[in-house]
Every structure is written in structure tokens, then in C-alpha cells.
Amino acid sequence: MSKEEASERGPWAHIIRGMWRSPLGLIGVMLTTVSATLMVLGLVVEIFGLTNNVYVSIFAFMILPGGMVTGLILIPLAAYLRRRQWFKYGIAREHLQINLSDHKHRKLLVWLIVLTVLFFTLLTVIGFEGYEFSDSPVFCGTVCHKVMAPEYSAYRRSPHAKVACVECHIGPGVSWFVKAKISGLRQVWGVLTNSYDRPIPDPVQNLRPARDTCEQCHWPEKFSGKRVKTFIHFTNDDQKTPIINNIALHIGGMNRITGKYEGIHWHVSNGVKIQYLADKKRHNISKVKVTRADGSKDEFINTDVKLPKDAKWRTMDCIDCHNRPTHIFDMPDNMVDLGLYSKKINQDIPGIREDCITAITKQYKSRDEASAQMTKYLVKLQVKRHGQAFANKHMADLQKAGAFILKSYLDNVWPDMRIKWGTYGSDIGHQRADEGWGCWRCHDDSHVDTKGDAIPQDCDLCHDDPE
Ligand code: HEC
Ligand code: HEC
Ligand code: HEC
Ligand code: HEC
Ligand code: HEC
Incomplete structure (x- = not known):
């Protein structure tokens, strides 16, 4: 190309054409166009529900936007790198000004604005889809396929099968959302580098206080009264006659007749605060502090329980009993x-x-x-x-x-x-009390206060025979 040709076309036209000419510019333009086209296609597929394949969604809403943004960065970069050449072809710096009275320049500017608006709209829509998708149980449960399969499988047959993972694991508000996405990135890193824990350890450290999450849908003020539950067992000696245990659980809550909290949900009722000192697994509890609704305080201690140095105080919430509200594993x-x-x-x-x-x-x-x-x-x-x-x-x-x-x-x-039978135990009840699960971690008659009163283990404290 000669100097004359360059000046004939005008400096801007030369630059724009030049973008295509360098390999970098070409990659940028192709990346942008292809990503944008496929993203639009992905949106159409999503809107019309043409496929449920998660990998389509991951590609359309998480990988392609990256491609498009990379492309959009490459294009001006390529143009910038070619700047030296413009000067070589004699384009003077002062010609590189935008002159709004030149209709070519105006046209160029309008195109630029239209394209920018289009791209940003597309990115916003895709970003929103990607955000919704990254919060969906399908994403949480199947993307880290091998890692989350046990939890996803248990979840799908639980009473919360229709509650999204994020409702319990993240909850409302921006700060937990940001924390969750940061820890999500760390988890993705763990999966990519194959360095995650097997099994995923429980109790989950730094789980958001359950009262922020569970209480979106449940609240202890609701009075549940009693709930009858039936347990059926056989023995090897008699596999024909079932042993049927019917118990009426005193779930409690606020009793509207007395206006007082009672029963099992007393632990999380207004004004009551229970803290306990336990090992990491929360199986062994040495001290329990109680603040009651009337303001009285008490401390129950079991001197036989020796805890490691990393023992921590924890305030009791829903998870200290409902540690398996949805990832319910059987025995x-x-x-x-x-x-x-x-x-x-x-x-x-x-x-x-x-x-x-x-x-x-x-x-x-x-x-x-x-x-x-x-x-x-x-x-x-x-x-x-x-x-x-x-x-x-x-x-x-x-x-x-x-x-x-x-x-x-x-x-x-x-x-x-490394998930075997019983790896994830339940803290509801006392069927596996010997292994450190359940209510009897405290209700064992061995945690005693200074007056000699114990956290009771009476069989009719928590349940009795149904009438
Ligand atoms: C009803 C609330 C709830 C929902 C819905 C829920 N989880 Fe959980 N999840 C929990 C609680 C509570 C724990 C903590 C158990 C503990 O600390 O002992 C937990 C623990 C986990 C763990 C740690 C391993 C374990 O079993 O303790 C993983 C992994 C997990 N959840 C993944 C998921 C995924 C994936 C989904 C959606 C498919 C999901 N969860 C939906 C409440 C929920
Ligand atoms: C988004 C709403 C939502 C959230 C958040 C939620 N749940 Fe639930 N929960 C439900 C629904 C819906 C049911 C089913 C109700 C039914 O079967 O009548 C349920 C049922 C339950 C049950 C009864 C299960 C049974 O055996 O019938 C328990 C216990 C429970 N939830 C505990 C929790 C705990 C603990 C948390 C917090 C970790 C939690 N839920 C968070 C909606 C929610
Ligand atoms: C001291 C242990 C304990 C704590 C703490 C606790 N629960 Fe429960 N909850 C139970 C037991 C036990 C049951 C009955 C168990 C069953 O049905 O399997 C129950 C039952 C429930 C039910 C089903 C009620 C019904 O009418 O069937 C819901 C919902 C529930 N709990 C939610 C919560 C929420 C939300 C919290 C936290 C604010 C919480 N629980 C705190 C022990 C507890
Ligand atoms: C972290 C220790 C701890 C755990 C775990 C625990 N409790 Fe308690 N519970 C207490 C303490 C402390 C009291 C109050 C004792 C007192 O005031 O004398 C109490 C009191 C109760 C009461 C009497 C409430 C009332 O009406 O005054 C019931 C019922 C009860 N617990 C049931 C349960 C059940 C069911 C579980 C297991 C699902 C459980 N608790 C797990 C510490 C615990
Ligand atoms: C601190 C509360 C608490 C005390 C004290 C308690 N239980 Fe329970 N028990 C429970 C809860 C909660 C369940 C329900 C467990 C579940 O939903 O899986 C249960 C379930 C049971 C079951 C049915 C379980 C099965 O697999 O058949 C029997 C039987 C039982 N208890 C007997 C007793 C006896 C006997 C005592 C007295 C030594 C006692 N309980 C004391 C809370 C308690």
C-alpha cells in the first residue's frame, strides 16, 4: 500500500481496515462475532427450553461471555499495536481527530455507539442468565459432578428437593452472596487441582447462621405441638414381626394458650441462647451455657469430657439438631x-x-x-x-x-x-448416640450445673406415647 492510497482512504478507514489485517485483530474480531452469535443462539435455546443440558448453559452463559470480552479487548489492542504503522504511512497525529462535521466520522461514531450498546445489552442479559444459572441446583449438583453427587442425590429425595441449594447455603443479602462466590471459586480450584477433601467435611465450617436461612421459610414461633413418628425395626432373630415404635415428639414452639415457648424448639425461641464448647466434629461437648427468656443464666459442665485445644464455643441454631435437613443419608x-x-x-x-x-x-x-x-x-x-x-x-x-x-x-x-454407610450422621434423635450424634451429646444426665441439676435425659422430656 502506498502513502497516497492510505491518505486517499482517510486515516480512520485505514485504521479500521487495519484491525482486520493483523492476526491479533482478526482473532479479536472473530472471537467477538462468534461468541456473540453463539450467545444469542444459547439465549434462544434457553428461552424456548430446547435443551436441559447443563453444559450448553455453562458454555453459553459462562464461557462465551469470557470469549466475547477477550475479543473486545483484543480489537483495540491490535489497533493500538498497529499505530506505529499509521505513522509510517504518513498519517499525521492531527488527522486522528474526530471531526463531527465530517459525515463519515459521524457515521462511524453512531455505529460505534450502536455496537457498544448492543454488546453491553447482550452481556447484561447473559450475565443475568449466568448468575441465575450459577445459583441453580442443577449447576451446584451436577457441575462438580463427582464431588457433589452424594449431596445432590440425597437432596433430590428429601423434603427440600424443591428448595434451591442457595436458599440454605447462601441466603439473602449481598455480603453472603459475595462470600459464597469467592468460596465457590476456591472450590472450583479444589476440583480442578483435585485437592478437595474426601469426604467433604461436616459440620460445614463457616456455614451461615441457620437462623438467617431456614427462617425465610420456617420460624420457631409457629406452634407445631406434637408430631407422631413411627419407626419400624426387625431383628435377625425375628425378621417377620415388626417392632413398631410410635412416639409423639414435643416439637413445641410458642404455645398460644400460655404465651410461652416450650418443647424441643424452646432452644431457638425468643430470648433463649444456648452456647456450647465442643471439638471440631461437635461430637464431644464439655460445657453448655444457657440464657433463658427470663434472663436467668446457667452453666452445665461434664468434667469427663476432655477436649482438644482447637475446641470452640458455638451458639446453638437449627443446624445443631437439623444437620441433615436435606442431605439425608440412610443406615x-x-x-x-x-x-x-x-x-x-x-x-x-x-x-x-x-x-x-x-x-x-x-x-x-x-x-x-x-x-x-x-x-x-x-x-x-x-x-x-x-x-x-x-x-x-x-x-x-x-x-x-x-x-x-x-x-x-x-x-x-x-x-x-470416601463416603461409607454412616459417614454423615444425623443429630436428630439418639439412634447413634454412642458415636457422638444427636441430642444425648448434652441430654446425657452428666452435664451438671453448680446446684447439681443435669441437662435431663428423661424419656418423656422430648417424646411420649401418642394418645
Ligand atoms: C434445606 C437446606 C439445604 C438445601 C436446600 C441444601 N443444603 Fe447442602 N447442607 C445443608 C446443611 C444444613 C449442611 C450442613 C451440615 C453440617 O454442617 O453438618 C449442608 C451441607 C452440604 C455439603 C457438605 C457435606 C455434607 O453433606 O455435610 C455439601 C457439599 C452440600 N450441602 C451441597 C448442597 C447442594 C449441591 C445442594 C443443592 C443440590 C444443597 N446442598 C442444598 C442444607 C441444605
Ligand atoms: C425456601 C424455603 C425453605 C428453606 C430456606 C428451608 N426450608 Fe425446610 N421446608 C421447606 C418446605 C417447602 C418443606 C416441606 C413442607 C412439607 O412437607 O409440608 C420443608 C420441610 C422441612 C422440615 C420437615 C421435614 C419433614 O420430615 O417433613 C424440616 C425439619 C425443615 N424443613 C428444616 C429446615 C431447616 C433446618 C432449614 C435451614 C437449613 C430449612 N428447612 C430451610 C422450605 C424451606
Ligand atoms: C434442639 C434441637 C432442635 C433445634 C435447635 C431446632 N429443631 Fe426443628 N425439630 C427438632 C425435632 C426433634 C423435630 C421433629 C423431628 C422430626 O420430625 O423428624 C423438629 C421439627 C422441625 C420441623 C417440622 C415441624 C413439623 O411440624 O413437622 C421444622 C420445619 C423445623 N423443625 C424447623 C426448625 C428450624 C427452622 C429451626 C431453627 C430456627 C429448628 N427447627 C431448630 C429439633 C430441633
Ligand atoms: C448443645 C446442648 C443441647 C443439645 C445438643 C440439645 N439440647 Fe435440649 N436442652 C439443652 C439445655 C441446656 C436445656 C435446658 C435445660 C434446663 O434449663 O434445665 C435443654 C432443654 C430441652 C427441652 C426442655 C425444653 C423446655 O420446655 O423447657 C427439650 C424438650 C429438649 N431440650 C429437647 C432436645 C432435643 C429433642 C434435642 C435433640 C434433637 C436436644 N434437646 C438437643 C441443651 C441441648
Ligand atoms: C433430648 C430429647 C430426647 C430424650 C431425653 C429421649 N429421646 Fe428418644 N428420641 C428423641 C428424638 C428427637 C427422636 C426422633 C428421632 C428421629 O426423628 O429420627 C427419638 C426417638 C426415639 C425412639 C424411636 C427411634 C427408633 O429408631 O425406634 C425411641 C424408641 C426412643 N426415642 C426411646 C427413648 C427412650 C427409651 C428414652 C429415655 C432413655 C428417650 N428416647 C429419651 C429425643 C429424645
């Missing part, structure tokens, strides 16, 4: 008992309860290995017990029982995440 014997009671496991086959428990709690290396071996192993145990002929005769029932326990296993165990 193997309960699942086998459910199978027996619902006739998915044939109670008439002698020893089936014991063999099912042996098969379901066997340590398989992976979920695939369990899928391949569990039923075979159950059959093997039955052959050992009753001989091949018996097993053959009851093969259909054994297959059905095998399928049931396998499904229960797959709902609860993830060897690659």
Missing part, C-alpha cells in the same frame, strides 16, 4: 428393614435379613463393583446357608432383594468420595 439396617416391611425382601426366606445386611455393608471398591457383585454375593450367602437347590428355587426373590439393597447402597455410598 443399612434401616434400609433392609424397610425392604422387609415393604415386601421387596421376602421375609419367608430364612436368614435373608442377616444376609442382606452382610451384602449391603460389604466394602466394595467402587459403585460399579457393587453393581456387578452385590446380588451375586447375596445369592452366594444364601447358597452357603441353604444349598444351591434352595437358592435356585427362590432366585426371583433373591434377585428382587438384591436389586433393592443395591439401589439403597447406590443412594448412600460413594467409595471414590
